[in-house]
Amino acid sequence: MRARPLFNKAAVIGVGLIGGSLAIVLREKGLANKIVGIGRGLRNLKEAKRLGIVDEITQDLAEGVTDADLIVIAVPVLKTKSVVEEALPHIKRGAILTDVGSVKKDVIDAIEPMLPKGVNFVPGHPVAGTENSGAGAAMRGLFKGRRCILTPTKRTGRKALSVIRRLWQEAGSEVVTMDAREHDRVLAAVSHLPHVIAYELVNTVSDAEARGGAFLKYSAGGFKDFTRIASSSPEMWADICSMNRRFIVEMIRRYEKRLKRARGLMDSGDWDSLCRDFAKAKSARDALIKETKR
Amino acid sequence: MRARPLFNKAAVIGVGLIGGSLAIVLREKGLANKIVGIGRGLRNLKEAKRLGIVDEITQDLAEGVTDADLIVIAVPVLKTKSVVEEALPHIKRGAILTDVGSVKKDVIDAIEPMLPKGVNFVPGHPVAGTENSGAGAAMRGLFKGRRCILTPTKRTGRKALSVIRRLWQEAGSEVVTMDAREHDRVLAAVSHLPHVIAYELVNTVSDAEARGGAFLKYSAGGFKDFTRIASSSPEMWADICSMNRRFIVEMIRRYEKRLKRARGLMDSGDWDSLCRDFAKAKSARDALIKETKR
Numbered sequence: 348m349r350a351r352p353l354f355n356k357a358a359v360i361g362v363g364l365i366g367g368s369l370a371i372v373l374r375e376k377g378l379a380n381k382i383v384g385i386g387r388g389l390r391n392l393k394e395a396k397r398l399g400i401v402d403e404i405t406q407d408l409a410e411g412v413t414d415a416d417l418i419v420i421a422v423p424v425l426k427t428k429s430v431v432e433e434a435l436p437h438i439k440r441g442a443i444l445t446d447v448g449s450v451k452k453d454v455i456d457a458i459e460p461m462l463p464k465g466v467n468f469v470p471g472h473p474v475a476g477t478e479n480s481g482a483g484a485a486m487r488g489l490f491k492g493r494r495c496i497l498t499p500t501k502r503t504g505r506k507a508l509s510v511i512r513r514l515w516q517e518a519g520s521e522v523v524t525m526d527a528r529e530h531d532r533v534l535a536a537v538s539h540l541p542h543v544i545a546y547e548l549v550n551t552v553s554d555a556e557a558r559g560g561a562f563l564k565y566s567a568g569g570f571k572d573f574t575r576i577a578s579s580s581p582e583m584w585a586d587i588c589s590m591n592r593r594f595i596v597e598m599i600r601r602y603e604k605r606l607k608r609a610r611g612l613m614d615s616g617d618w619d620s621l622c623r624d625f626a627k628a629k630s631a632r633d634a635l636i637k638e639t640k641r
Numbered sequence: 642m643r644a645r646p647l648f649n650k651a652a653v654i655g656v657g658l659i660g661g662s663l664a665i666v667l668r669e670k671g672l673a674n675k676i677v678g679i680g681r682g683l684r685n686l687k688e689a690k691r692l693g694i695v696d697e698i699t700q701d702l703a704e705g706v707t708d709a710d711l712i713v714i715a716v717p718v719l720k721t722k723s724v725v726e727e728a729l730p731h732i733k734r735g736a737i738l739t740d741v742g743s744v745k746k747d748v749i750d751a752i753e754p755m756l757p758k759g760v761n762f763v764p765g766h767p768v769a770g771t772e773n774s775g776a777g778a779a780m781r782g783l784f785k786g787r788r789c790i791l792t793p794t795k796r797t798g799r800k801a802l803s804v805i806r807r808l809w810q811e812a813g814s815e816v817v818t819m820d821a822r823e824h825d826r827v828l829a830a831v832s833h834l835p836h837v838i839a840y841e842l843v844n845t846v847s848d849a850e851a852r853g854g855a856f857l858k859y860s861a862g863g864f865k866d867f868t869r870i871a872s873s874s875p876e877m878w879a880d881i882c883s884m885n886r887r888f889i890v891e892m893i894r895r896y897e898k899r900l901k902r903a904r905g906l907m908d909s910g911d912w913d914s915l916c917r918d919f920a921k922a923k924s925a926r927d928a929l930i931k932e933t934k935r
Contacts, residue, residue, distance in 0.1 A: 474859060533855070536845070538860070540845070540846075541867050542863075544838060547903055548835060550921060551892065553921070553925045561827070563925065563928075564932070570831050573866075575866060575867075581917075581920040584919055588912070596904055598845065598849070601848065602842065605845050606900075609841055610897075613890050618883050621882060623875075625840045628841070628875075629874075635860065
């Protein structure tokens, strides 16, 4: 179903998995009359154009954002600040700026002080993704049934917030708003920690293999599923760790304590307690699945 | 394609996910003239009968194994010893006994000393499974394209080994043989450790939630996939931990060291090294997927 265009010109900075998939929403829902893809890599931009994800492409940030009503920043989260800094002089009054970064507090602290009057910033984070990247990985329906977390501040305009809310609703997401700090604390637990865990599990097994023996070839489907997120972009995840360091370090610490406890129960042969711990995890995870089953 | 029956009577002790799925192979490939399901729970046995997984069911172990040419032990691994002990007086000379346990050295040490002359034991472990259990979870093709590891000892008869190898080949598995100790070391890394990790990740997030805040509802698909194995049977995994304690504890220790290193890199802001560690994991995991892609 096509809606009335929310925007005349939409600019997507970074036409990768997230930016590209959102551009697809803008196009398919008829939310923008023109969609411009902005990026550094010409090959990726050309791919985005070829796939029909965007109408126009440019490597010139200033040109790309000029006259845009909506500017979506979908670059690696650590680059958000410099990209916005470079773009701001060319962004028109009344435009809405939004981002999709996995860390919110740092991004807000970097961007809000720079904002001129009349440019609205709505911090956002679609909780969706795959381990793939680039325009070629963009897909229809990536955000469908997912949550999109918006973390407005007291400076966020009410109208801009409602427009961005509408954008994500059109993408099929359930939009929730949350305090930025709370967002970062929650995501450290349910997303950032699991990525660190997965990377280091693969490294642990690789290390064991390096000491002799074939390990990875004997891994069952479980291991492959379990470590899927270890195929995510290392640069992106190192960036996220740097920007959400405090909460991630805290979660790793807590996690290490749980592992130490499990190891201690094994050392002392307390299988009943170990089984109870496992059962507690199973029931929490089963409840989660039940709750989110569509 | 139906093969010539390898067995007149096959007895499957424990008609759950693995035992049941193997019974389906025996039937569909015509490998046994009669398949008897043996178990404690009458409801599960009746379900197995109703689903056509087995021809006959009994709660009487002695009766079930009498005259069987093949006896598959598919009970929780910690119960293997007592089940075999109880069954042995009723097992005929020339019969082949095999198991499907996730731990091999302990099982072999428990069983081999009890074996009378003429009863052949072939220790096995199909590296397959889901987080579900019971006869209702049994399925066609569960072992297809999976590895089945046989860990023969110097007492394992050559003919019995080749029959069991054939059985798993008929199931569609790639059969490899391996030393039992090596099996336990490898599986501790690629299967047992990941289960402990998944259980304790869910517990870590639940603990955080208990301290205030909604965490689990904001988890994306990644978290759900990642923690799938945390829905596995707590009893089964506590048993596996107890039987393969030494290697699992060692792997947890090594894993804790990797986590501590990652945390240290974050604490000191060494993002380049962190990124290199993540990249190393990504390339190992990508190579694994490439290698096993069918």
